[in-house]
Amino acid sequence: MNNARPNMPVAVVGLGLMGSSIVVSLLASGHPVIALAPVPGEKEPALQHIVDLLRHAEASGLLVKGLNHYVQRLRVTEDYNEIAACHFVQECVIEDKAIKKMVYQKIAAHVADDAIIASNTSAIPISELQEFVPAPHRFVGVHWAEPAYMTRFMEVTCGTATDLGIAEQVVQLGKSWGKEPTLLRKDIRGFITNRLMYAVYREALTLVENGDTTLADADKVFRYDVGSWVTLMGVFRRMDFMGFGDYITSFERLLKELSNRSDVPRQMSRMVAEDAKGVHNRRGLYTYNEEQAKAWEEAFARFNKDIYELASKYSEQQLIEAIPYYEENKLSKI
Numbered sequence: 119m120n121n122a123r124p125n126m127p128v129a130v131v132g133l134g135l136m137g138s139s140i141v142v143s144l145l146a147s148g149h150p151v152i153a154l155a156p157v158p159g160e161k162e163p164a165l166q167h168i169v170d171l172l173r174h175a176e177a178s179g180l181l182v183k184g185l186n187h188y189v190q191r192l193r194v195t196e197d198y199n200e201i202a203a204c205h206f207v208q209e210c211v212i213e214d215k216a217i218k219k220m221v222y223q224k225i226a227a228h229v230a231d232d233a234i235i236a237s238n239t240s241a242i243p244i245s246e247l248q249e250f251v252p253a254p255h256r257f258v259g260v261h262w263a264e265p266a267y268m269t270r271f272m273e274v275t276c277g278t279a280t281d282l283g284i285a286e287q288v289v290q291l292g293k294s295w296g297k298e299p300t301l302l303r304k305d306i307r308g309f310i311t312n313r314l315m316y317a318v319y320r321e322a323l324t325l326v327e328n329g330d331t332t333l334a335d336a337d338k339v340f341r342y343d344v345g346s347w348v349t350l351m352g353v354f355r356r357m358d359f360m361g362f363g364d365y366i367t368s369f370e371r372l373l374k375e376l377s378n379r380s381d382v383p384r385q386m387s388r389m390v391a392e393d394a395k396g397v398h399n400r401r402g403l404y405t406y407n408e409e410q411a412k413a414w415e416e417a418f419a420r421f422n423k424d425i426y427e428l429a430s431k432y433s434e435q436q437l438i439e440a441i442p443y444y445e446e447n448k449l450s451k452i
């Protein structure tokens with residue numbers, strides 16, 4: 119990918135929830151995009167969905183040109199021959215190792231030797247997936263968050279065979295897409311975000327399962343405590359604000375009380391057994407009628423825009439640049 123440039127053609131393989139949204143992010147960043155539908159019958163609905171998302175991106179002020187400009191740079195296809203000129207290919211098919219293997223083999227058979235293949239897997243180790251491609255050193259985890267065109271999160275993860283230089287190139291690409299990429303040099307299970315979030319999910323589900331709290335109260339606490347600071351600061355900056363003495367006391371007293379279970383919480387097994395898909399089919403941990411599910415989905419779309427703007431207003435870079443000390447420090451280094 120030595121000829122990497124903002125408008126180089128890129129491909130996304132798999133056009134479900136995340137794939138479609140990643141397509142929009144890449145189009146908005148200036149790339150011509152080949153969007154590959156790997157299953158029959160997906161092409162037309164995916165095109166419609168991507169155009170709808172582009173409209174949402176436009177309404178949110180994320181597109182610098184008119185909608186048509188981006189639609190013209192989009193090609194939705196079922197034909198792997200069309201990804202031949204793409205030097206970056208983002209795989210985004212279902213979380214199934216056998217299906218991902220089959221997809222990688224098709225991608226690798228059609229792209230140039232210097233193409234980078236990236237997986238959006240949330241949970242399968244990159245080291246295992248890269249065994250399926252002929253150039254594993256050019257294979258990397260690129261984990262996005264939904265909606266991909268409106269979130270700054272991006273985890274770049276190396277497998278054991280990934281060339282660090284390639285991963286660093288992908289980090290630079292991620293920055294050009296307006297992301298705040300992190301680079302994980304070692305392929306740890308769950309990467310960073312899922313390790314943090316599953317610790318929270320486990321504790322919350324256990325508290326509810328034990329009858330110590332309700333779903334609604336656990337949500338309320340998370341929303342109005344963590345939610346009141348988390349877009350500005352992460353875990354460690356928060357600690358710097360709070361001081362350390364209380365943390366020490368809580369570590370001593372509380373850690374031994376927290377769940378360290380390794381089974382799947384019963385409530386989750388029940389949801390899957392009942393084919394509950396939450397707001398998407400109105401069967402979830404909460405109950406929804408059609409209007410309520412729609413209202414939550416619409417609120418999330420509006421909220422994404424607001425939070426994106428709020429995070430821009432408080433970006434680390436802006437905060438640092440506003441501080442005279444940093445300016446002096448910068449000047450003294452010149």
Ligand SMILES: NC(=O)c1ccc[n+]([C@@H]2O[C@H](COP(=O)([O-])OP(=O)(O)OC[C@H]3O[C@@H](n4cnc5c(N)ncnc54)[C@H](O)[C@@H]3O)[C@@H](O)[C@H]2O)c1
Binds near residue numbers: 136210
């Ligand atoms: N949904 C999220 O918020 C999220 C977040 C981060 C990572 N991911 C990861 O992204 C990937 C895709 O997730 P999603 O939520 O978009 O899933 P999805 O179910 O919405 O879409 C999956 C896509 O996989 C493809 N596919 C399905 N069956 C296939 C087959 N037999 N052969 C080839 N392709 C097939 C189709 O294009 C389908 O649209 C997964 O690896 C998932 O873990 C999802």
